[in-house]
Amino acid sequence: MSKKKKIFLPKDRYFGPTGGRKKMALILYQKIADLPLVCPHGHVDPRLFADPDYRFGNPAELLIVPDHYIFRMLYSQGVALEDLGIPRRDGGPVETDPRQIWQRFADHFHLFRGTPTGLWLVNELHDVFGVDIKLTGDSAQDVYDQVAAKLAQDDFTPRALFKRFKIEVLCTTDAATDPLAHHQAIRRSGWAGRILPTFRPDAVVNIDTVGWGDNIAALSEVSGVAIDGYGTFIQALENRRAFFKSMGATATDHAALTPYTAELSPQAADAIFQRALRGEAAAADAAQFTGHMLLEMARMSIEDGLVMQLHPGSRRDHNHSLFERFGRDMGADIPQATEYTHNLRPLLNKYGTDSRLTLVLFTLDETTYSRELAPLAGHYPALRLGPPWWFFDSWNGMEHYFNQVIETAGLYNTAGFNDDTRAYPSIPARHDMWRRAAVNWLADLVVRGMLDEEDAVEMATELAYGLAKRTYKL
Amino acid sequence: MSKKKKIFLPKDRYFGPTGGRKKMALILYQKIADLPLVCPHGHVDPRLFADPDYRFGNPAELLIVPDHYIFRMLYSQGVALEDLGIPRRDGGPVETDPRQIWQRFADHFHLFRGTPTGLWLVNELHDVFGVDIKLTGDSAQDVYDQVAAKLAQDDFTPRALFKRFKIEVLCTTDAATDPLAHHQAIRRSGWAGRILPTFRPDAVVNIDTVGWGDNIAALSEVSGVAIDGYGTFIQALENRRAFFKSMGATATDHAALTPYTAELSPQAADAIFQRALRGEAAAADAAQFTGHMLLEMARMSIEDGLVMQLHPGSRRDHNHSLFERFGRDMGADIPQATEYTHNLRPLLNKYGTDSRLTLVLFTLDETTYSRELAPLAGHYPALRLGPPWWFFDSWNGMEHYFNQVIETAGLYNTAGFNDDTRAYPSIPARHDMWRRAAVNWLADLVVRGMLDEEDAVEMATELAYGLAKRTYKL
């Protein structure tokens, strides 16, 4: 392999494989490629936008250390996380030389062949940082130099990129106890960029969360409601939702191991809450309480209009020793089979036909697309299906989604795209993959005579822009 | 969009996407396109054929009000069923103007883009009613006029369409207690069309059916067997099967929440039956009794030769308030994960190798195709796999079926196609989609060199005609 092999990203990349479908996909793509990006769900740190002059660090700090999509793949092939500069919980020594980290990453870049992470990176390096040579062990330091040089430029601040990326609105994900100081700073700064918070109360709602007691104390503090039972807990949550809404939030987000829902009486809910306060709650208590709170959250959404998102099915921190050493979000969250038809029935029977509710469902179990989620979304007025989530936010994951969801749910019961990412510079590449997957799917319907081109353009526009904007009330 | 945009349905529609496969698919299609339709399973009302001069009502009454595939999609987007003229159980007011209903439907027709329902409708309007303009809110009343005009013609009676559709035989689905009056009238009329009943005893076999006690009373009455226990219940069922067979039936059909089977002693079966008669049966009783009765039904099929069909896995009436207001079959039946390997073992170990039994299995859980159903059908002589059922009776559903079933089960352990529809005028469009999906799948094997053209033509003929006819002994 030559040290500096040029890469070439053709305009019609990903489409096809060949022939009329590839041509039609490009025609459709050109209608939507320049639409603004609507980012209704993600994990970008709002701090990036609070300071107008915020600068990214070095390439490793920007692209590798915070991205578990990347370092977990190297870990799976025997690279120690310490050698990639991942901070240890005990503060012990880890690699600090960014060029070394970058070199190790580049030496293993072949691991990402055929993966979405690899495609995003190539596109991001090319489109955002102007890198047009193939990343290998040999070219590693050259690429590092190019990226580092760009990061030093004035037009590489997060705010400058926000404009360049044509982001219309970007929603962050924020704990219920978060005072939203960065969001407040953004507002005060007078900057026109729309960075909106999202209310995520898992750490106070799921009573088996590590540190739950401290979280409740923090919630009391930040809400000004002294939480001494279930009733005051609900008051504090409503208080925080109102605050988030006043800061521009249009949505909430909820994680749970399963989508189990079941209503408790206030007395039963309080009994569990009291056991939790005393540190005596059992595992079954936690499952029941979360199941009940999902109903409560739907009730609050009906009252305050915040769109509700549900992300179930991830067994977090599967690798215990890794968790002990490095903490959360280390690429060790593993999906599990998920059941929606029975689990969601209590919630849907109570609130699923209420026109004031929008509940966006996600899954890590593709088998539920055609079996449960599409039939549910194709029936209940309150439901919308979110795009493929994590592990499935890939070319094949998107193809599966279109082919398994739309025939039953219809396009208009889906929620468009969200990038769900911590990796801010990867946002355009992620939306681009979705847009390409969408038009490639539509092009297939057109060349088969299942759809006319006029309708296909409308659908492509909805997928790229309209559905996300309307679903999330942006 | 112009008010009257012409639609064009190319001869090679759906095939492809492009190139040699599309051409080969058309070659194969032309060999089978004109074969008669064999319809071994469906829900067309036999009343249509009992009166030689039966006329359909208006377009809304024909195409929208009875078709939950259609109105559930509008409901999912906030259209009230009352506004579509769906009758309420309490007889309360609903829309009665068919032009208003049709207009609402047309205003929302974009919801069906990319769905099989949309494709069927376009084809049905075009081929049956001669509509060659695109259905939109603008063109709605024009299309209404065209359809209404056709319905007024003499050659649009059900019997005339039966001939025009080239239906060789059409099986209805009929309760065990049904006296088959319409079927008797058809026979008496001397008409040559073959309309055969199918014995469906769910309402008397599943003891948790709402109104089960009344159903048993009706079964006593119609069979002339005074049912006072399990033994007389079995007698009454055998009596009814004999009557159905005398009326031309070749098959039975069974629905169950799961395919659980397990044999009870006659004493244990009677104990449950007595509890059910007293209204004291528990949920577990119902599951056990249904599981036992599936074995009994297989036993009876071996004795009387009726082909047995099993349709498990639908959680009926998921939306309780909708059920209360409108009743059954409102588009709120949701699939659930289904297990066949262990559940069917008792039945298959007792009867699965008996050459006199044909048991046709269906599923709403596509994951079972390759994991359980194809291996089972590729082993047990009595088993045949039915075509994709409901939600999966779509282009992608058929592609998944061919790609996940045939490699293991082989083509000759499948049961051909059935349209399973209430919507009589949609029958040709449904068979046409299946035939197109079949030849497109075969064309892929031919152009890849996995199959020669001679074999492909034989297989296409089997899929379009032979398998259904032989499996159902028609």
Place this chain on the structure above:
Amino acid sequence: MSKKKKIFLPKDRYFGPTGGRKKMALILYQKIADLPLVCPHGHVDPRLFADPDYRFGNPAELLIVPDHYIFRMLYSQGVALEDLGIPRRDGGPVETDPRQIWQRFADHFHLFRGTPTGLWLVNELHDVFGVDIKLTGDSAQDVYDQVAAKLAQDDFTPRALFKRFKIEVLCTTDAATDPLAHHQAIRRSGWAGRILPTFRPDAVVNIDTVGWGDNIAALSEVSGVAIDGYGTFIQALENRRAFFKSMGATATDHAALTPYTAELSPQAADAIFQRALRGEAAAADAAQFTGHMLLEMARMSIEDGLVMQLHPGSRRDHNHSLFERFGRDMGADIPQATEYTHNLRPLLNKYGTDSRLTLVLFTLDETTYSRELAPLAGHYPALRLGPPWWFFDSWNGMEHYFNQVIETAGLYNTAGFNDDTRAYPSIPARHDMWRRAAVNWLADLVVRGMLDEEDAVEMATELAYGLAKRTYKL
């Protein structure tokens, strides 16, 4: 159909369907088509190689009687196994005329249209036996004659074919109690072919195995360790592993109904073992003991370096009466839904990050590819994913695998191919299908601009050769 229709196997068969992808696939294929075959897992009888002059019997004895892939399909369509010469356990009469058996097989060869078994057979008859006419009832005896004539030639001994097939190494599967007499004879003969044993201890580890007590007695005998409890049982196993390793083994293999793992204390393990010795072990004992032994086997693999394979999820001998009449491996093993995320967690938390362990996972439940197995293999350093197993070792099965595994796990966390077959002459055809599926998948990525040709060639080489060789330390 003419009696002797010529068959034609194009060089680019299976690729495509058409256009640039087909061309690119052929380009890639030509780079790897001649690589040697690495066969790390299979069921070929080592006896074939122990005697330099071993000769195969007649065509039926070679191709039909031992191959449950074939005879189960005929059985499913009503052909009695007796009529195919399958030996009965009671020694009762079965067909003995190989020409009759062959004729029955050929009369039903249409059943294999569109199946991998059919493709393997056509390729095997063509490439190994030089048959270039289509196998039908009419041509059956001609084909028989051709195959029989070849079998009589000197260059059709197993050793001669080994060279002609370019097999670099072939691993057999051998019971823990097997003295490996054939492997010893091969060694003594001085023949250069590498035939290596694999340690498969299911029959002594799974205490619910029929005849377990006898197996333990045999294990005592062969190991020279008097097994009187859990401690001596472990000693005997370690003893046998050391012997297998001394005979060239590089791997072990384990079957279990589920991949459940959980560690027992030595006391608890011994208590179960003692109950098993007394014939008093319950079903739950067996599940617990197997789950514990999987951990023990991982521990031993870390110590002795043998690669560990796990094949869970098959409900063996589903058809009880068939088992009674003919015994095991009669095509009546049916997959069941399988759960890995929770079941494997104890093992992976204890040993999954140990660089000395390689654990290769297989599945009969394709839904676990993207949901559980790829995320697990994309995280834990010890894990590798085996290729599609049985029922899924087909064209579509391989396509599903590539499309559902690689995006998340990456190519380098997979284990290459193994043929897993008893049918020695089918080995080249099976590897060829895998190689064709691999390059066709890669060609798609290349023509879509997701991969460059240079990387694609490297990946194709890994898939055809490198991954299997390195994973299994061959």
